[in-house]
Amino acid sequence: MSSYLSRCNSCKVESGCFMVYDRSNYTGNQYFLRRGEYSDYMRFGLSDSIHSCRLIPQIIFYEDRNFQGRSYETSSDCPELTSYLSRCNSCRVESGCFMVYERPNFMGHQMLVRRGEYPDNQRLMGMSMSDCIRSCRTIPMHRGQFRMRIYERENFSGQMHELMDDCDSIQERYRMSDCQSCNVMDGHWLTYEQPQYRGRMIYLRPGEYRSMRDMGMGPMDMRIGSIRRIMESC
Incomplete structure (x- = not known):
């Protein structure tokens, strides 16, 4: 903070x-702040003035549409929301970015949600078979380079190309008939079913994905048409 205020x-x-x-560099006593006014740092337990701050991702899930029924709030990954709620039909993102999934353990159809209100999950997820969110994953902020390798076939075989920026059509740019595995070295990415960043999406964080199933989809569920970096802090 001393870079901006005395x-x-x-x-x-x-x-x-x-x-x-x-204290500087996110150390010392700490206090969690929500939307509101805080007129005196001593009232919330800090021994000195505020020296550093960090954005905390926050999402609230509700059992029923329009933010009704019981709720569950989290700032981290949740592989099984039914451990806390019998169902989840609406959500509100207070801060940060999250990926929400129709199945437990980060599987099935998924959608990126930014700060805002989502009163009806059926509209959000764009599907009629399942309108409930079953799991969620937080997307951390990334500063630095982006790098990933995409492969035409499973288990890192076939054509290979390395990406460091967005690609609006892997078929046109690389003449690849398909993309069935990838290795994300740096950054966080979204893959889309169609060119020009349209259709269903898959969130990929650093790691090896030997098949579409490793990415959270069945082998026949989806093909990858375009890829985009997640750069905004949401």
């Missing part, structure tokens, strides 16, 4: 959720 003794959170610290 001291910081009060703050107002306009939107989102933050953790504030009474």
Whole structure:
């Protein structure tokens, strides 16, 4: 904070959720802040003025549409929402970015949700077979280079190409008939079913994906048509 202010003794959170610290580099005593006004740092337990802060991803799930029924709030990955709610038919993202999935363990149809309100999951997920969210994954902020390798066939075989930026059509740019495995070295990416970033999507974070099943889809569920970096902080 000292790069911008000589001291910081009060703050107002306009939107989102933050953790504030009474030392630099996210150390010392800390306090979680939601939207609201905080007129005196001493009231929330810090021994000194605010010296650093960090955005905290926050999402709230509701059993029924329009934010009704019981709710569950989280800032981290959740492989099985039914451990907390019998169903989930709406959600509200307070801060950050999340990927939500129609099946447990980050499988099935998925959708990126940014800060905002989503009163009806059937409209959000774009499907009629299942309108409930079963799992979610937080998308961390990434600063630095982006790099991934895509392969035409499973188990890193066939044609291979390396990406460091967005690709609006892998068929046109690389003349690849298909993309069935990949290795994400740096950054977080979204793959889309169709060119020009349209259709269903798959979230990929750093790691090896030997098949479409490793990416969270069955081998016949989806083909990859375009790929985009997740660059915004949401």
